[in-house]
Amino acid sequence: MRRVLAIALMTFTEAVRDRVLYTILVFALAMIGSSAVLVTISVGGEGRIVKDLGLACITLFGLFIAVFIGIRLVSREIERRTVLLLLSRPVGCGAFLVGKFIGLALTLLVNVGAMALGLVLLARMLEGEWTPPLLLAGGFAFLELTILTAFSILFATFSTPTLSTVFTLLVFVIGRLSRDLVAFASQFDSLSLHVTASAIYYTLPNLSRFTLGSLGAGGPLPSEATLLLTAAYGLGYLTAVLALATAIFQRRDFQ
Amino acid sequence: MDAIRCQGVCKDYRVGFWRRRVRILHDLELTVRAGETFGYLGPNGAGKTTTIKILLGLLHPTAGCAWLCGRDASRPEARAAAGYLPETPTFYDYLTGEEFLAFMARLAGLARSVAREQIPALLDRVGLSGAGSRQLRKYSKGMLQRIGMAQALLGNPALVILDEPMSGLDPIGRKEIRDIMVSLRKEGRTVFFSSHIIPDVEMLCDRVGILLGGRLARVGRLDELLGTEIDSVEVTLAGLPPEAAATDGALAPPLVQGDRVQLRLRAEAEVDALLRRTLAAGGRILSVVPHRRTLEEIFLAEVAERGRR
Numbered sequence: 090m091r092r093v094l095a096i097a098l099m100t101f102t103e104a105v106r107d108r109v110l111y112t113i114l115v116f117a118l119a120m121i122g123s124s125a126v127l128v129t130i131s132v133g134g135e136g137r138i139v140k141d142l143g144l145a146c147i148t149l150f151g152l153f154i155a156v157f158i159g160i161r162l163v164s165r166e167i168e169r170r171t172v173l174l175l176l177s178r179p180v181g182c183g184a185f186l187v188g189k190f191i192g193l194a195l196t197l198l199v200n201v202g203a204m205a206l207g208l209v210l211l212a213r214m215l216e217g218e219w220t221p222p223l224l225l226a227g228g229f230a231f232l233e234l235t236i237l238t239a240f241s242i243l244f245a246t247f248s249t250p251t252l253s254t255v256f257t258l259l260v261f262v263i264g265r266l267s268r269d270l271v272a273f274a275s276q277f278d279s280l281s282l283h284v285t286a287s288a289i290y291y292t293l294p295n296l297s298r299f300t301l302g303s304l305g306a307g308g309p310l311p312s313e314a315t316l317l318l319t320a321a322y323g324l325g326y327l328t329a330v331l332a333l334a335t336a337i338f339q340r341r342d343f344q
Numbered sequence: 345m346d347a348i349r350c351q352g353v354c355k356d357y358r359v360g361f362w363r364r365r366v367r368i369l370h371d372l373e374l375t376v377r378a379g380e381t382f383g384y385l386g387p388n389g390a391g392k393t394t395t396i397k398i399l400l401g402l403l404h405p406t407a408g409c410a411w412l413c414g415r416d417a418s419r420p421e422a423r424a425a426a427g428y429l430p431e432t433p434t435f436y437d438y439l440t441g442e443e444f445l446a447f448m449a450r451l452a453g454l455a456r457s458v459a460r461e462q463i464p465a466l467l468d469r470v471g472l473s474g475a476g477s478r479q480l481r482k483y484s485k486g487m488l489q490r491i492g493m494a495q496a497l498l499g500n501p502a503l504v505i506l507d508e509p510m511s512g513l514d515p516i517g518r519k520e521i522r523d524i525m526v527s528l529r530k531e532g533r534t535v536f537f538s539s540h541i542i543p544d545v546e547m548l549c550d551r552v553g554i555l556l557g558g559r560l561a562r563v564g565r566l567d568e569l570l571g572t573e574i575d576s577v578e579v580t581l582a583g584l585p586p587e588a589a590a591t592d593g594a595l596a597p598p599l600v601q602g603d604r605v606q607l608r609l610r611a612e613a614e615v616d617a618l619l620r621r622t623l624a625a626g627g628r629i630l631s632v633v634p635h636r637r638t639l640e641e642i643f644l645a646e647v648a649e650r651g652r653r
């Protein structure tokens with residue numbers, strides 16, 4: 090466990106010292122801020138649009154962090170052969186990948202946290218009241234992003250950085266749409282279409298679960314049970330992806 | 345207990361578009377005893393790095409088995425007693441030397457207090473005591489090799505595996521690495537290192553293994569491989585017509601340079617005769633140098649024999 094934490098901390102340090110991170114973060118905050126200004130000018134300070142837009146921004150920029158920094162830090166380790174040093178110590182492949190994952194998740198947590206807090210402050214300025222559910226929504230956005238991080242680690246264990254990026258973005262898009270995909274397929278009576286849609290639905294994560302509905306519009310929060318179930322689903326999924334990544338990594342030769 | 349044991353280790357790679365199988369290591373049988381310094385010698389591409397990576401569980405052998413200190417090399421625990429310096433090591437650019445060593449110490453499972461004691465001592469040992477707080481991207485090639493050496497020695501491992509530890513270093517750097525290896529031997533640690541530079545191996549090793557084309561061509565103590573008897577004698581004469589110098593005992597045609605003649609003779613009896621003739625003909629004797637077989641000659645002979653087959 091000490092070894093896992095050591096790797097996690099190292100990954101976090103590396104991510105924090107990486108200039109790409111700040112570029113993404115500054116860009117994200119600028120986006121959220123300018124969208125607020127634009128919305129204020131055009132619709133006269135509609136807080137809910139800012140909130141929905143802000144949450145979308147958080148997911149989008151979190152996605153950039155999960156994909157670009159996640160894949161960068163894992164595949165660079167393999168390409169530059171620093172992984173040889175780590176694995177030449179009594180460190181298992183699982184410990185290595187879980188350490189990487191925790192380090193990246195920590196990076197995400199700090200960034201998503203910063204963006205979510207910024208959003209809460211912004212909403213307070215526009216609407217004059219605090220909206221704690223925004224933080225909950227930020228939390229679920231974070232969970233969704235960690236699943237994507239696990240996928241980016243999974244892909245980085247066996248393919249090139251570019252392909253891994255493409256794959257992870259695909260998982261995001263399909264994962265967001267998979268429920269709609271099934272609904273769409275059910276309108277036709279082609280068996281193969283049904284089977285394909287369900288196969289995708291059940292193997293790739295159903296990411297639309299993690300967007301807490303029309304939060305910005307002041308809609309009701311999902312029930313506690315639903316929230317817990319969603320969280321459990323996310324954690325279970327994450328674990329499965331990391332286990333698969335470990336199994337692949339263990340069979341791999343390190344050149 | 346043996347520090348390293350390989351039994352029937354083979355490694356295949358798949359190459360090219362058709363993923364054709366190519367065997368890189370053939371049935372490797374190798375034993376390195378605890379406490380010895382073993383030089384793993386072979387030309388570039390012989391399979392030295394491949395062997396070392398199999399020993400550390402970084403590559404999976406196609407067939408056969410390897411053990412480190414009696415433990416199956418494919419298991420992470422086997423590496424607990426080993427330190428490893430990779431060939432042309434690269435590190436984390438944004439960590440400082442000290443941070444990097446602290447990180448590696450945690451991976452090695454060292455307690456924080458032990459690490460705090462060892463890191464400055466190791467930096468000093470590899471001659472980097474002033475550079476510990478600098479980021480690794482500002483290190484020169486020689487400094488990187490040394491910090492790599494320092495991390496390999498963290499936790500005082502009983503077995504140190506070094507892949508080409510002296511390649512790419514200037515003569516001073518090489519001497520420093522060599523000194524460290526000598527001191528490791530004195531401390532009773534097992535050192536396994538690969539090299540294609542013969543004098544390094546000759547100076548340091550108890551035993552050597554010569555790897556050619558993925559096959560272990562020779563293994564043995566250096567004195568066994570080299571022998572102690574004189575193999576040939578090189579005689580340099582001057583002021584003598586080359587015809588007078590001609591002798592049946594010459595191993596090669598005489599080298600003539602100005603009025604100097606250089607000959608290589610097989611046995612001492614012929615040397616005596618030649619010297620007597622030279623003096624009688626009014627020539628001068630410039631030098632008489634006895635030659636033992638060197639590792640280089642054995643190595644080149646093995647390579648040549650491989651080529652002929």
Ligand SMILES: Nc1ncnc2c1ncn2[C@@H]1O[C@H](COP(=O)(O)OP(=O)(O)O)[C@@H](O)[C@H]1O
Nearest residue numbers: 344357359368387388389390391392393394395
């Ligand atoms: N991934 C690989 N695919 C195919 N061949 C490889 C691969 N890695 C190494 N080789 C080949 O294996 C041989 C041995 O390589 P290596 O162990 O690095 O040699 P050495 O360290 O003795 O110079 C070389 O001929 C090299 O071309």
Ligand SMILES: [Mg+2]
Nearest residue numbers: 392393431508
């Ligand atoms: Mg090599």
